[in-house]
Structure formats: structure tokens, C-alpha cells
Amino acid sequence: MSSVIDGFAVVLEPTNLLYCLVGVVIGMLIGVLPGLGPAATIAILLPVTFGLEPVTAVIMLAGIFYGAQYGGTITSVLLRLPGEASSVVTVFDGHALARQGRAGAALGIAAIGSFVGGTLSIIALTLVAPVVAGFALDFGPPEYTVLALLGIMLVSTISSGGRIRALTAAAIGLLLATVGRDDFTSAERFTFGNLSLADGIDFVPIAMGLFGLGEILYNLEERHRAVQAPTKVTNVWPSRADLRQSSGAIGRGSVIGFVLGILPGGGAVLSSLAAYALEKRRSKHPERFGQGAIEGVAAPETANNAAATSSFIPLLSLGIPANATMAVIFGALLIQGVTPGPQLVTEHPELFWGVVNSMYLGNVLLLIMSIPLLGVFVRILRVRAAVLAPITVLITLVGAYTVNNSVFDIGLVIGFGVLGYLMKKAGFDPGPMVLAFVLGSLLETSLRRSLLLFDGDLTGFLSRPISGVLAAAFLAVILLPLARTLLRRRHPDPAGSAVTEPGDPAVTAVASRPSASAEIVGSGAAADPFGPASPEAGDTGAAVAPGPSAATSGERQGPGTASAESPGTASAESSGEAAGEHAVRDKTATTSTEAAGRPHDEPGQSGAPVTQPVHRDRHTEEPE
Amino acid sequence: MKITLPALGLAGLLVLAGCGGNLGSDGDSGSTAAYPERAVTLLIGQDAGGSTDLIGRALADPASKDLGKPITVQNRPGANGAVAAKELAAAKPDGYTIMVFVGSLAYITPLAVPADQAVDVNNYEVVTGISQDDFVLVANPRTGFKTVQGIVAAKRPITFATTGVGTGSQLTQTLLFAQAGVQATAVPFNGGAPALTAVLGGQVDVAAVQLGEAKEQIEAGKAVPLVTFATQRPSYMPDIPTATEAGFNVPVQQSRAVVAPKGTPKEVVDRLRTAFQKGFADQAYKDFNAKRLLTANEVDGAALLQQWNGSLQTYRGLVAQHKIDLSAK
Amino acid sequence: MTTEPADDRPPAAGPSANLIAAGVVIALGAVAVTGAAGLGSGPGTWPMVIGVALVILGLILAVQSRRAEPPERFTRSSLLVVAAVASMIAYVAVIATIGFEIPTLLLAFVWLRFLGRESWRTSIAVSAGIVVVFYALFVGALDVTIPHLF
CATH class of the missing domain: 3.40.190.150 (Bordetella uptake gene, domain 1)
Known part of the structure; x- marks a missing residue:
């Protein structure tokens, strides 16, 4: 224990304090810039660390790493540009909140969640690092296979836009992940002889193209139809209700992030995905997710920061770098003459505890920096879209270049931007594609490794305790909704056909509004807890969003089909005990968007799904 | 107005002039005397x-x-x-x-x-x-393997992790097991750290990784060195034979x-x-x-x-x- | 997710557009299957699985095309998107040879003035500002190796 306290003494040396600050500031900056990741930045800064004490060097480099996690949220929320795979999930609700003028709340919650997640994770690291380090080793290819499968199933439930379309997008994402030289045979797959594709496609061009650029191109098309008013930024701070609503998500996100973050490779991505999916599943109003649910930002952002911290565990207690950034930090230590390994804690306690304890300080610094910066960043949204668009495009293009220093990657961003635009036109959500892409190679390589280990015997998955349990969880994810659907079919919910009616006045109300304010109205309604629901499918807006065409297509959407089912569930699940909560959320939402004239006091809203003027999320009907 | 555009741009760029571009066109390749x-x-x-x-x-x-x-x-x-x-x-x-x-x-x-x-x-x-860089073959302690002969004597098929296809790690082990007559399945991983992790976690029996990568784990007793593919015994494990000493021809x-x-x-x-x-x-x-x-x-x-x-x-x-x-x- | 006002939405294409989307998915699946077959088992197995899945999903989409929400029609304003993409392609084509400064300036200007209908003054000021800030940030501060003139 005394070495832990000595660690604090190390941190409090002025040099270390200074470099901790330098590290987190640089980290935050590169986190904001899409493209240049922490691994590359740390590599560039490596020569700077030669002249420093090992502990000082690592304190700074670690600061860059977790600082980048804070910064990465900002572009995800404001510009729909996730700089890192672990902040893809944040895009869904973060950007939706930003469009509702609640970017400040999203960023504030993300900062608070990151702080809590990071801090809890350090405490856990301090207490149980040596014990849990072994956990990373128990995860072999079979466990990763099942985990990745589970992740991909969760992906298809996250999207809006219909389940078949989500699965299609996910399958395309998996296909994209196969591009490149095969890890097992070195055969070139779908590279068309292009050497730049030999190592596969990088995540950044895909994510920035499909999300960021695709969105810009899509909006470009509409600019001439109605002058887009800059989104009104109503409140910069997360309200008390936001905090209350997010506290559970932050707590659970911390645990998930800490546990999954220990796993080398993919831990942070999986943790953000799992945390989001868990919140959505737990929520009484899963339909809000994707439409601007504050927990949808809190959970993944907490989890990825907790994961960033716990990913130090394999490095510091086993000598195994869990990801590319850890590999560079490993290298930095080597150059310093310290080899991270199982004996690091005993041989260099001042280094181990100095670095660990510096993270407490780093997280406090980041929180302090984030708060004033919130106001600055949120102001970006006040910039006219016509001005913001070229800036975003250029950041995207230059950012893509910085990943591999390759002009080819800029071309890829443009290609995926066009694809993202076309997908939006056709009603496909790019989210599942990006996430499936991220998990794709993990899934394939783990599966093939497992089959090599099991000698081709698939039952091997069930013979191992962890993969067996995970496989059971996987089956539960697939089978439960199926069973629920079947049950519901047998007992059709009478409310189902009724609920679409009360929503209609809202539609009329919205439709009659001038378009500039209608945009805000729309987003407000999108955040509405009473939106249509289809809890397990997650095709929120898609399921019912009769949107603009509600009046005309009302009969086509008919109460008998999908809309009957989804809102039926919503009203069934949201009745009764949830009523009190409604009131609270309702109030929050109202305060934030009141200025925009949101018709929140519509009588039709209590208990009935408000039909949303959501425009891109399509109504799709699919057989279960 | 169109004239002002490039003019303004140029003015902006002139401010920054002197930083030196990286296009390669400004390095005049004629005179090598001044290199670099x-x-x-x-x-x-x-x-x-x-x-x-x-x-x-x-x-x-x-x-x-x-x-x-x-x-x-x-x-x-x-x-x-x-x-x-x-x-x-x-x-x-x-x-x-x-x-x-x-x-x-x-x-x-x-x-x-x-x-x-x-x-x-x-x-x-x-x-x-x-x-x-030299490679060393390491085993998980739970396998009980201490030497290559031990693997041969175990008379069972084994799995080994490689750091990828077309790497020295793959070639060393493939040659070694071919020469030793061991039925071995290669499981490719993406680099040294994942391969070593697979050995430490007992996912595979053995792996060949670079000496420096496994040093700490060997010294901590988490991985058992069986043989090195170096020409001389590395200083930190003088008791471990080289492949040549163990009777194998794996000069990788x-x-x-x-x-x-x-x-x-x-x-x-x-x-x-x-x-x-x-x-x-x-x-x-x-x-x-x-x-x-x-x-x-x-x-x-x-x-x-x-x-x-x-x-x-x-x-x-x-x-x-x-x-x-x-x-x- | 998106919040555009109702009347701002491009008109919907006919249900046949859904069929086209489904057709694209099937075609993509077919390409994957063909490519996977060429790779043989081992490297080709996984792409084959995905390819077959895509074909099946495409067929389901085709069957549902009549009932599903149709895609949006391409309108005259879609030409803006074409212009935007063309400007970016030109950007990539020249950046390696003439550095990023001039293409960045021009791209920003075209987007601001012609795609965004900003005033001349704003367009020039903002695009020049972008170049200066990008230069200071990427070349000056971060020392990124992007091709640059100065």
C-alpha cells in the first residue's frame, strides 16, 4: 500500500504534473481531429520522450491516450465524425441530440461519464489489476468468436431503418472487412490487384465516409428546398434530469468498460457497443435510442473511457500491449530501458503506481478542461451549414490522409461518402455497416483460429466455460425476441390498432408549421419518450415514423402491419408504473426545446406514440 | 472579384512561406554535393x-x-x-x-x-x-514441455501460434516440426503480442516469437523456452540450446x-x-x-x-x- | 435521427426503386460469391458465407419491395451532390502533385460560393482562413506529412 502512496508523490512532482497536463491537452486535440489517432501521435512524439524520466514519459503518453477518448466524442456528437471505432456508437444519439440543440448536454454527459468511468476504472485497476490480468488470458479465439458474434447481433438491433435492411448493411460491412490479404493464407481477397488494399480498408475512411461525408452530401441536396437555420443551442449544460437519467448508464458503463477493456483487441469497441445495447434493452423506452437518448451517449462514452484505462492492465501486469497505442507505449518504455512485464510492479513500483495514479489527475484535468470547452465547441453548431460543410469535408479528407499517410485513403473516404449518401436515399442506416466492419475481421479470424484449435469441431465452443456461457447469451439474444414475437402474435395487443390514431393530430400540427421551426420540432419529437417503439427490433423511427407522409400513407401503413405491432408494444410497456418517469422526461425535453415551439403539450402525447416528422427513417414492414 | 481569390490565397500562403514544402520538386537533384x-x-x-x-x-x-x-x-x-x-x-x-x-x-x-x-x-x-532478431520457441508451463524432444515424446498433435503468414515465426516452427516429425497445426495471429498471449493463456501449446518479446515472460516463469533459433545461446538464457545444438536445421x-x-x-x-x-x-x-x-x-x-x-x-x-x-x- | 421538416423531403421514388436497391444487394452478393469461389475453401469460405447471406437478404428485400418505404427520387438538386463529389475527386487527383494548399482553397471556395450560396466576401475569407488554419494545425503543429507546397 505504501507504494501506492509513493506513487502519488511521484505524480505530484511538478515535472510530472506538467507533462500530465501536456499529454491530456494533446490527447484531447488529436481526439477532436478525426484521423490522426493516439498511436500515431505517440509514435511521432516518441523522440521527445527520450530525454524524460521513464515515469514522466509514460504519464504524458498515457495522458494522450485517454485524453483522445474525451476528444473523440466531440466530433462524433457535433459533426457525426467518429474518430475512433469506440466512439461510433456515440454518433447515434450524440448527433441526434446535437441536432436538437442539445449538444451541450450530450458533451457534458459524455465528459462526466468519461470522468466517472475513467476514475472508477483506475480504482478497480489499483485494487484488482493482478487478479484480473489473467482474465485477458482466458479469452482465446473461441471466446472472441462468440463475443464478436454477439456484438454483430447487437449491431443489428441498434439501427434504425428496419431489421432486414440493418442486417443487409451489416453483411456488407462484414464483406468489406474481408478485403485485403488473408491472415491465414496470405491470399489476396477483393483487392483487385491494388496494393493499397492489401492490408484491408482502414476504419477511419469507412466511418468518416459513411457517417460524416454521407450526411453532408445528403444535406447538400436539401439545402435548396428550405434554408436550413442553424440549430438553436438551447442549453449548454446537462440538466439535473439528464444526470439522473444517465446515472445508471454511467454506473453500468463503467463496469462493462472496465471488464471488456482488459481484453486485448477490440475491447473498447465491444464495451461501448455492449453498454449501449444494455441501456437500450433496459430502457422502458428503447425507441428513444437513436433519436437522442442521453443514456445513449452516457453509456458508450463511460464504457470506452473505462476500457481505455483498463487496457493498461495487460501491459502493466503481463507485458502484453492490448492495442496499437499500448504497443507504442510499450516501445517507449523499452527505449527508456524499462521492459513492461509481470515483474514491473515489483521491480519498478514507482513507475507502475506513478502512471496509474497520474490517471486520476489526468481525468480531473480533462473534466476541468472539458467544461469551459463545452461552450466553445457547442458554438460550432451556430455556424451556418453552408460554412460548416466545407470545413467538415476538408477535415474529413485531410484527416483520412493522416491515418496511413496515403492519398488512396482520401479516395476511399469519398467513395464511402457516396455510398453513405446512396444508403440514406435508399433508407439504409450506415451504422450497422460500420460496426459490423469493425467486428468483421475479429469475428472471421477468431472463428477460423477456433476451428483450427478445435480441429474443425464446432461443438468445441460449448466445451469451454467462458465461450459456452457467451454462446448461451448469444442464443438468448436471438431467441428471446423471437419468442416474444411469437407470443405476441398469439395474443395480439388490442391497443396496437388504436394507438396510431391519437398520434395523428400531432402530425398535422407539425406539418402545418413553418419549416424552419419544424426542424426543431421534429427533433424534439424525435427525443420524445412516447415515440413509437419496437423494443427488440430497434427500428425506432423506421417502424412507424409515418413522418411527413403519414396522412397520405396512413392507410398503406395500416394498423394491421408493422405499425400495429410496434406501437402496440410501446404502449403496453410504457403504461402504468412508467407514468411518473414520463412526466420527468417530458419536462426535461420541454425545457430544452420549448423555445422552438415544440408542441409538447399536445394532449395526444400522453401514452400514445407521437408520430414523428422524421424524414430519413423509413417505414419498413418486415415479416418477423 | 475572381482575381482577388488567387491573390488572397497567395498572400495567405506567402505568410507561411519559408516552412519548406515536401513535394520533392524543390530538391534539385543535380547537385549531390550539398546533400542533404x-x-x-x-x-x-x-x-x-x-x-x-x-x-x-x-x-x-x-x-x-x-x-x-x-x-x-x-x-x-x-x-x-x-x-x-x-x-x-x-x-x-x-x-x-x-x-x-x-x-x-x-x-x-x-x-x-x-x-x-x-x-x-x-x-x-x-x-x-x-x-x-532471433526467435525463441516458448511453451505454456502447463503443457509440461521443456525441450523439443519433450514434444516429440508426448506423441500428440500440437498447436502452435505464429505471428502471421510468411513470417520468420511461421517458417521456424514449420521447419522445426517437419524435421522433428511432430504433427502440428499452425494458428496464425497478428503479430508477436497476440501469439505470445495465446501461449500464456494456454490457447495454443507453443509459439515462436522474437527473443525480446518473450524475455519478461520467460524470466517470470510464465513461458518456458524450449529452443532458440539463434546462432549462439542468448545471454539471458544460457541453458537453452539453439536449434542447431538440438539437432535441427532451422537457420531463420x-x-x-x-x-x-x-x-x-x-x-x-x-x-x-x-x-x-x-x-x-x-x-x-x-x-x-x-x-x-x-x-x-x-x-x-x-x-x-x-x-x-x-x-x-x-x-x-x-x-x-x-x-x-x-x-x- | 433526422429532423428535416416534412415538406422538405425529396419525393419518393416508386416501389421499383426498392427493387433496384434489392438488385444491387443481390449483385453484390453474387460478386462476393464469385470472388469467394475463385479463392477456394480456406480464404474463400467466409466471404462465401457472407455472399450467400447477401443474396438471401437481397431476395427478401425484393419480395418486400412493394410494401417497404420507397427510396427517395433523384431530383435536380441531386446534381449538387454530383458537383460536390466531382470537386472532391479533383481534389484527390491533384493533391499529391501540387500540395494541399491550393486544392483546399479552391474546394472550400467552390463549396461555399456555389454549393452553399454564400457571399463572395464570406467565401473568400472562410476558404482562405481554412487553408491558414489547416496549415498551422497539420503542418505546423502536428507535422503531418500531407503533401504541401510551402
Whole structure:
């Protein structure tokens, strides 16, 4: 224990304090810039660390790493540009909140969640690092296979836009992940002889193209139809209700992030995905997710920061770098003459505890920096879209270049931007594609490794305790909704056909509004807890969003089909005990968007799904 | 109004002039006497943080001091360095673009990929050799394996992790088990750390990784060394035999060299070689080599090509002799 | 998710557009299957699985095309998107040879003035500002190796 306290003494040396600050500031900056990741930045800064004490060097480099996690949220929320795979999930609700003028709340919650997640994770690291380090080793290819499968199933439930379309997008994402030289045979797959594709496609061009650029191109098309008013930024701070609503998500996100973050490779991505999916599943109003649910930002952002911290565990207690950034930090230590390994804690306690304890300080610094910066960043949204668009495009293009220093990657961003635009036109959500892409190679390589280990015997998955349990969880994810659907079919919910009616006045109300304010109205309604629901499918807006065409297509959407089912569930699940909560959320939402004239006091809203003027999320009907 | 646009742009850019571009067009290639007059780009065909990257960066720092101009390290990862090698081949042979070339790309990858995808190091000017890495075969303690003979005696099929297809890790183990007559399944991982993790976690029985990567785990008793593929016993495990001593013919090392595009003037290559030799003499670099258990191989271009071409011949022969197909799963 | 006002929405294409989307998915699946078959078992197995899945999903989409929400029609304003993409392609084409400064300036200007209908003054000021800030940030501060003139 005394070495832990000595660690604090190390941190409090002025040099270390200074470099901790330098590290987190640089980290935050590169986190904001899409493209240049922490691994590359740390590599560039490596020569700077030669002249420093090992502990000082690592304190700074670690600061860059977790600082980048804070910064990465900002572009995800404001510009729909996730700089890192672990902040893809944040895009869904973060950007939706930003469009509702609640970017400040999203960023504030993300900062608070990151702080809590990071801090809890350090405490856990301090207490149980040596014990849990072994956990990373128990995860072999079979466990990763099942985990990745589970992740991909969760992906298809996250999207809006219909389940078949989500699965299609996910399958395309998996296909994209196969591009490149095969890890097992070195055969070139779908590279068309292009050497730049030999190592596969990088995540950044895909994510920035499909999300960021695709969105810009899509909006470009509409600019001439109605002058887009800059989104009104109503409140910069997360309200008390936001905090209350997010506290559970932050707590659970911390645990998930800490546990999954220990796993080398993919831990942070999986943790953000799992945390989001868990919140959505737990929520009484899963339909809000994707439409601007504050927990949808809190959970993944907490989890990825907790994961960033716990990913130090394999490095510091086993000598195994869990990801590319850890590999560079490993290298930095080597150059310093310290080899991270199982004996690091005993041989260099001042280094181990100095670095660990510096993270407490780093997280406090980041929180302090984030708060004033919130106001600055949120102001970006006040910039006219016509001005913001070229800036975003250029950041995207230059950012893509910085990943591999390759002009080819800029071309890829443009290609995926066009694809993202076309997908939006056709009603496909790019989210599942990006996430499936991220998990794709993990899934394939783990599966093939497992089959090599099991000698081709698939039952091997069930013979191992962890993969067996995970496989059971996987089956539960697939089978439960199926069973629920079947049950519901047998007992059709009478409310189902009724609920679409009360929503209609809202539609009329919205439709009659001038378009500039209608945009805000729309987003407000999108955040509405009473939106249509289809809890397990997650095709929120898609399921019912009769949107603009509600009046005309009302009969086509008919109460008998999908809309009957989804809102039926919503009203069934949201009745009764949830009523009190409604009131609270309702109030929050109202305060934030009141200025925009949101018709929140519509009588039709209590208990009935408000039909949303959501425009891109399509109504799709699919057989279960 | 249209006139003001370029004028304004130019004015903006003029403010920043003097920073020096990196397009390569401003380096006039006629006079080599003044070389180097600007920063030299050192391409690295592997990800930041890998062994090759660290070696390149550890060397670039002291070498640039002698050169008087910075050596900028740029990672162009892909296909074990083939992406970077292709870019280097297309670069102007003026000494401002050079690369750290890994030996496995020259003498192991050609055995695993189709001929048209292989890279021939003879199409480059070799500035200098850098160092060699040796491999060690480690086992999870729970397997009970202490020697290669122990694996043979266990009379069971085993699994081994490699650091990837077409790597020294794959070639060493494939040759070893072919010669020992052990039925072994290769499980490719993506680099040394995941392969070592698989051994520590007992996912596979054994793995061959670079000496420096496994040192800490061996010393902590988490991994048991069985045999090294070095020419001499490494200082930190004097009791572990080399493959030759154990009766196997597996002369496989990872080696690295600095290369320039074909046609780079001799004076420039010599100037670079001098700079890197100064770098090799740097104490911090020497310490890095020692820590990382790297064997210096600071030979000149001709000697290096001889080594590498010889290795390719040897491996081709061995692979044919033992009927090994590195690209098969 | 998106919040555009109702009347701002491009008109919907006919259900046949859904069929086209489904057709694209099937075609993509077919390409994957063909490519996977060429790779043989081992490297080809996984792409084959995905390819077959894509074909099946495409067929389901085709069957549902009549009932599903139709895609949006391409309108005259879609030409803006074409212009935007063309400007970016030109950007990539020249950046390696003439550095990023001039293409960045021009791209920003075209987007601001012609795609965004900003005033001349704003367009020039903002695009010049972008170049200066990008230069300071990427070349000056971060030392990124993007091709640059100065």
C-alpha cells in the first residue's frame, strides 16, 4: 500500500504534473481531429520522450491516450465524425441530440461519464489489476468468436431503418472487412490487384465516409428546398434530469468498460457497443435510442473511457500491449530501458503506481478542461451549414490522409461518402455497416483460429466455460425476441390498432408549421419518450415514423402491419408504473426545446406514440 | 472579384512561406554535393509501435544528428512492408526517401505469396544492414514441455501460434516440426503480442516469437523456452540450446536494413551510410539494441544482399525438401 | 435521427426503386460469391458465407419491395451532390502533385460560393482562413506529412 502512496508523490512532482497536463491537452486535440489517432501521435512524439524520466514519459503518453477518448466524442456528437471505432456508437444519439440543440448536454454527459468511468476504472485497476490480468488470458479465439458474434447481433438491433435492411448493411460491412490479404493464407481477397488494399480498408475512411461525408452530401441536396437555420443551442449544460437519467448508464458503463477493456483487441469497441445495447434493452423506452437518448451517449462514452484505462492492465501486469497505442507505449518504455512485464510492479513500483495514479489527475484535468470547452465547441453548431460543410469535408479528407499517410485513403473516404449518401436515399442506416466492419475481421479470424484449435469441431465452443456461457447469451439474444414475437402474435395487443390514431393530430400540427421551426420540432419529437417503439427490433423511427407522409400513407401503413405491432408494444410497456418517469422526461425535453415551439403539450402525447416528422427513417414492414 | 481569390490565397500562403514544402520538386537533384539540404523521409512498412518501427525511430534520431537534417519517420503499413517498398520504388532516387526494409519481406514472404506479389530486394540500393532478431520457441508451463524432444515424446498433435503468414515465426516452427516429425497445426495471429498471449493463456501449446518479446515472460516463469533459433545461446538464457545444438536445421532470423530506391547516386548512399554508422555508435541506440536483444548486423549493401539472397535460396531449398506450403492453412 | 421538416423531403421514388436497391444487394452478393469461389475453401469460405447471406437478404428485400418505404427520387438538386463529389475527386487527383494548399482553397471556395450560396466576401475569407488554419494545425503543429507546397 505504501507504494501506492509513493506513487502519488511521484505524480505530484511538478515535472510530472506538467507533462500530465501536456499529454491530456494533446490527447484531447488529436481526439477532436478525426484521423490522426493516439498511436500515431505517440509514435511521432516518441523522440521527445527520450530525454524524460521513464515515469514522466509514460504519464504524458498515457495522458494522450485517454485524453483522445474525451476528444473523440466531440466530433462524433457535433459533426457525426467518429474518430475512433469506440466512439461510433456515440454518433447515434450524440448527433441526434446535437441536432436538437442539445449538444451541450450530450458533451457534458459524455465528459462526466468519461470522468466517472475513467476514475472508477483506475480504482478497480489499483485494487484488482493482478487478479484480473489473467482474465485477458482466458479469452482465446473461441471466446472472441462468440463475443464478436454477439456484438454483430447487437449491431443489428441498434439501427434504425428496419431489421432486414440493418442486417443487409451489416453483411456488407462484414464483406468489406474481408478485403485485403488473408491472415491465414496470405491470399489476396477483393483487392483487385491494388496494393493499397492489401492490408484491408482502414476504419477511419469507412466511418468518416459513411457517417460524416454521407450526411453532408445528403444535406447538400436539401439545402435548396428550405434554408436550413442553424440549430438553436438551447442549453449548454446537462440538466439535473439528464444526470439522473444517465446515472445508471454511467454506473453500468463503467463496469462493462472496465471488464471488456482488459481484453486485448477490440475491447473498447465491444464495451461501448455492449453498454449501449444494455441501456437500450433496459430502457422502458428503447425507441428513444437513436433519436437522442442521453443514456445513449452516457453509456458508450463511460464504457470506452473505462476500457481505455483498463487496457493498461495487460501491459502493466503481463507485458502484453492490448492495442496499437499500448504497443507504442510499450516501445517507449523499452527505449527508456524499462521492459513492461509481470515483474514491473515489483521491480519498478514507482513507475507502475506513478502512471496509474497520474490517471486520476489526468481525468480531473480533462473534466476541468472539458467544461469551459463545452461552450466553445457547442458554438460550432451556430455556424451556418453552408460554412460548416466545407470545413467538415476538408477535415474529413485531410484527416483520412493522416491515418496511413496515403492519398488512396482520401479516395476511399469519398467513395464511402457516396455510398453513405446512396444508403440514406435508399433508407439504409450506415451504422450497422460500420460496426459490423469493425467486428468483421475479429469475428472471421477468431472463428477460423477456433476451428483450427478445435480441429474443425464446432461443438468445441460449448466445451469451454467462458465461450459456452457467451454462446448461451448469444442464443438468448436471438431467441428471446423471437419468442416474444411469437407470443405476441398469439395474443395480439388490442391497443396496437388504436394507438396510431391519437398520434395523428400531432402530425398535422407539425406539418402545418413553418419549416424552419419544424426542424426543431421534429427533433424534439424525435427525443420524445412516447415515440413509437419496437423494443427488440430497434427500428425506432423506421417502424412507424409515418413522418411527413403519414396522412397520405396512413392507410398503406395500416394498423394491421408493422405499425400495429410496434406501437402496440410501446404502449403496453410504457403504461402504468412508467407514468411518473414520463412526466420527468417530458419536462426535461420541454425545457430544452420549448423555445422552438415544440408542441409538447399536445394532449395526444400522453401514452400514445407521437408520430414523428422524421424524414430519413423509413417505414419498413418486415415479416418477423 | 475572381482575381482577388488567387491573390488572397497567395498572400495567405506567402505568410507561411519559408516552412519548406515536401513535394520533392524543390530538391534539385543535380547537385549531390550539398546533400542533404532538407529532411530525409524514412518509410517504415509496419505499424507504429512494432519492432521495426521502434528500431527505425531509435536509429533515425542519432543518424539525423550526423546528417544535420531531420530524418522524418513515416509509417506506410501494409503487406509486411510491400506497400512501402512499392512507394519507395516509385520515389525519386535522390536520397530523400529511404526505407527500413525487413528481411522477411525479401526472403520469407516470397515463399508464401504468388510470384507477382513478391518484392525483390535486389531492385533497391541497400544503404546498410541494421540488426537481426532471433526467435525463441516458448511453451505454456502447463503443457509440461521443456525441450523439443519433450514434444516429440508426448506423441500428440500440437498447436502452435505464429505471428502471421510468411513470417520468420511461421517458417521456424514449420521447419522445426517437419524435421522433428511432430504433427502440428499452425494458428496464425497478428503479430508477436497476440501469439505470445495465446501461449500464456494456454490457447495454443507453443509459439515462436522474437527473443525480446518473450524475455519478461520467460524470466517470470510464465513461458518456458524450449529452443532458440539463434546462432549462439542468448545471454539471458544460457541453458537453452539453439536449434542447431538440438539437432535441427532451422537457420531463420529476422533481419532489417535501410534501403534507397535503385539509381540513388553512390555519394548519397555513402553519405547516408556514414550517418547511420554514427547512429549505430550512439550509446542510447546501443542500449536499445541490448534491451531488445538485437544482434547488430551493420554490414554494407553488398554483404547484406549476399546474406539475404543466400537466405532466400536456403529457405526455398528447405521448404521444398520438407514439402512445406507456407500459404496453406 | 433526422429532423428535416416534412415538406422538405425529396419525393419518393416508386416501389421499383426498392427493387433496384434489392438488385444491387443481390449483385453484390453474387460478386462476393464469385470472388469467394475463385479463392477456394480456406480464404474463400467466409466471404462465401457472407455472399450467400447477401443474396438471401437481397431476395427478401425484393419480395418486400412493394410494401417497404420507397427510396427517395433523384431530383435536380441531386446534381449538387454530383458537383460536390466531382470537386472532391479533383481534389484527390491533384493533391499529391501540387500540395494541399491550393486544392483546399479552391474546394472550400467552390463549396461555399456555389454549393452553399454564400457571399463572395464570406467565401473568400472562410476558404482562405481554412487553408491558414489547416496549415498551422497539420503542418505546423502536428507535422503531418500531407503533401504541401510551402
